[in-house]
Amino acid sequence: METLTIEPKRPAKPRRRPPTKRNRAIRHNLTAYGFLCAALFCFAMFAWWPIIRQVILSFQENNLVDEPKWVGLDNFQAVVEDPAFGQAWRNTITFTLLALLCGYVIPFAVAIVLNELRHARGYLRFVVYLPVMLPPIVSVLLFRWFYDPGPGLFNQVLDSVGLPTLSWLDSTDTALISLVIVSTWMNLGSGVLIYLAALQNIPGELYEAAELDGAGIFKRIWNVTIPQTRLILLLMLMLQLVATMQVFIEPYMLTGGGPENATVTVAFLMYQYAFVYGGNYGAGSALGLMLMIVLLAVAAVQLRLTRDEKR
Structure with a gap:
């Protein structure tokens, strides 16, 4: 006679509570939070901590070997009393003004020309941007040969047209x-591309209306192009000021000061303070802090101007 076996009922699995809206958002953005934390860590280690x-x-009086000693404002006083201090600031300001005259106006003019072209536009953009793709040291060494007083390219060109050669x-x-010529050539491409992107966002109807009013090319640039790109012009002005006031590679590689x-x-x-004058890192840092304060003031003025333009 067969016996019936009754299997015990398995307990029902408890239903999982649906995740809350907050948990769903956290899970959805977990990857983004991970990338954000990694970026913040790298930025803190390589930007904030060095500052x-x-x-x-x-x-401090610190050579990174002996025990550092706090000296207060002595480093700032020593830097200001150095005869090279005033000369360095004059050279930096002169370089910045010349670089703005060349590196701020020329890329905008080149961008306007490229924007008006109908043929070979992509090829010419590549040619203009090519110097940016070269490592800065390669560009500097290339211009060292251009400036060579003997077989240098520039002096050969001057000699071929009957002009006296120069000790560049x-x-x-x-x-x-x-040095300004080298810096302008190295950074021309990036400025041109940024200006081109701004120019292509200008509505064509504005130029058509200006042409119907009889405006020539220079009036169209003054009354349409510049007003429509003023925010980009202000941004590029700030970037140019910050970059040119920190110029180092060109004098270091070409002239040694x-x-x-x-x-x-x-x-x-x-x-020179940090690596030439016996490892005076305190004086070098004091001079760097002065430069940073000046650049912060420039950035603050630019932000104020940009905010006023947006209103």
Whole structure:
């Protein structure tokens, strides 16, 4: 006789509570939070901490070997009393003004020309942007050969047209201008592309209306192009000021600060304090802090102007 076995009933699985709206948002954005934390960590380690470290070093006598000693404002006093201090600031300001005259106006003019072209536009954009793709050291070494007083390209061109040759990097009259030419050529492409992007967002109806009113090309640029791109122009002005006032590679590789300190800039003098003058990191940091304060003031003025333009 068969016996019936009754299997015990399995307990019903408890139903999972649906995740709350907050939990769903956290799970959905977990990957984004991970990338954000990684970016913040890298930014803190390689941007914020060096700034904090520089501020601390500027008030210390520190060669990164012996025990640091707090000296208050002595580093700032020593830097200001250095005869090269005033020369470095004059050279930096002169370089900045010349670089703005060339590196701010020329890319805008080139962008306007490229924007008006109908043929070979992509090829010409590539040619203009090519110097940006080269490492800065390669561009500087290339111009070192251009400036060579013997077989250099520039002097050969001058000699071929019957003009006297120049001592580009060895004369106090032309050394700083030579550095401006290198800097303008190296950074031309990035400025042109940014201006091109701004120009292509200008409605074509504005130019058509200006042409119907009889406006020539210069009036169209003054009354349409510049007003429509004023925010980009202000932004590029700030970026140019910040970049040119920190110029270092050009004087370091081409002139070494010479001749007769004609190309010593603030950033180059910082390098000399830290790595040439017996490891005086405190003085170098003090000079760097002064430069940072000046750049912060420039950025604050630019932000104020931009905010006024947006109203």
